[in-house]
């Protein structure tokens with residue numbers, strides 16, 4: 001009999017919420033796991049964005065090895081954005097476990113669409129276009145899953161528009177998110193019962209959605225913090241999450257944690273979101289980017305429309321659908337960039353910003369980078385007088401690997417409270433305070449995620465600091481699977497009893513880094529549209 005491994009992903013999971021939820025008595029199972037295991041902070045990737053982080057987790061390599069730094073990758077050659085997908089990733093831990101003869105069940109983990117062949121089953125997660133897509137491996141498992149769990153869904157809002165989450169509608173929203181957790185738990189239990197995998201990972205995305213939408217109500221450092229609403233969210237959502245984790249653990253290990261372990265982990269943490277910084281608009285203001293005006297009957301109309309704030313005026317006069325239609329004549333999407341003139345392009349949606357310097361000459365490129373970094377670090381928010389940009393990384397500082405050339409030249413990390421929007425925003429100034437009534441991102445990502453690990457060989461120790469990249473080599477070592485030499489993280493041997501390694505020596509293999517085949521055209525135009533719509537619904541774009 002060999003060891004088993006259960007992994008539970010809590011997207012955006014952070015002690016900033018989990019600790020008060022434990023203190024409020026709403027997560028007793030998490031507390032019990034923590035009391036008997038090793039736990040602490042799990043540092044996210046740079047950038048701390050869901051696809052980058054879960055891609056790095058599954059491969060054990062930094063985003064430069066796959067080219068995945070955001071929900072979309074920008075091709076400098078084609079001047080076009082593509083939604084990322086599983087084909088970008090190199091060999092995953094699921095493939096490595098499979099090659100070692102172990103079976104896997106992988107449920108709803110981001111960056112697994114399209115599902116790639118492994119020994120076991122995959123049900124893909126975030127970035128899956130829809131239930132109509134082939135979202136399982138093997139393909140016929142989809143029918144079986146939907147028969148066993150007819151209400152299975154990837155993650156969607158059914159009855160609620162994102163902009164309507166208020167004190168009145170919060171109950172509907174939280175209940176939907178809790179229901180998603182319950183349905184996912186049934187699917188997880190079905191995979192465990194029917195396949196009995198050696199390695200099982202279940203991922204919960206709704207924690208991230210809840211925290212984006214309701215951070216101001218549940219976090220004590222926000223002026224809108226409301227103890228009764230925090231209590232409600234803890235009781236309804238986090239208690240459901242806790243009992244679901246317990247059910248899954250009990251299904252996977254019916255006879256207590258014997259020969260195996262449970263690892264709970266997140267891809268990043270959370271913090272308060274106060275202000276958006278429009279990086280694309282800053283580039284225009286600084287003269288690095290030029291937007292072509294839309295023309296109607298040959299006349300450039302965008303500038304005049306912006307001056308009179310046409311969007312606002314039409315917002316009062318027209319129903320939303322007509323508003324969007326009419327406005328798109330004046331403000332085309334995607335924004336039309338004057339590529340011959342522009343020197344720098346920005347992308348990014350929800351946390352860090354990404355800059356591509358459109359210059360082939362290395363000396364000129366270096367000069368532009370230097371000046372842009374200096375200027376960005378000097379940006380002050382007129383509302384507070386404070387700094388906006390904490391750090392700007394050159395790509396070589398944070399990325400290594402086969403995709404270094406395709407990575408953004410600069411990664412712009414905002415100060416606490418700020419997020420960066422890369423794309424040019426019509427009618428917007430540089431700073432946009434986050435509006436409670438209209439913005440769905442009232443919480444934003446923070447680099448500090450969390451982890452808890454308990455089970456065979458694991459010691460009791462709190463307050464540990466680890467990196468998300470440490471997880472892949474540690475999990476492979478735990479299962480006795482060889483660790484490739486080019487993984488970026490470290491095996492966290494100190495989390496285990498010293499005797500554990502005597503009986504389970506760590507094996508390493510030399511592996512040449514192979515370039516992955518980043519498939520840009522995985523999604524049909526219709527599917528790409530669905531992916532975009534889903535990400536927009538969730539407020540991720």
Ligand SMILES: [Zn+2]
Pocket residue numbers: 011012049050208267268
């Ligand atoms: Zn995430």
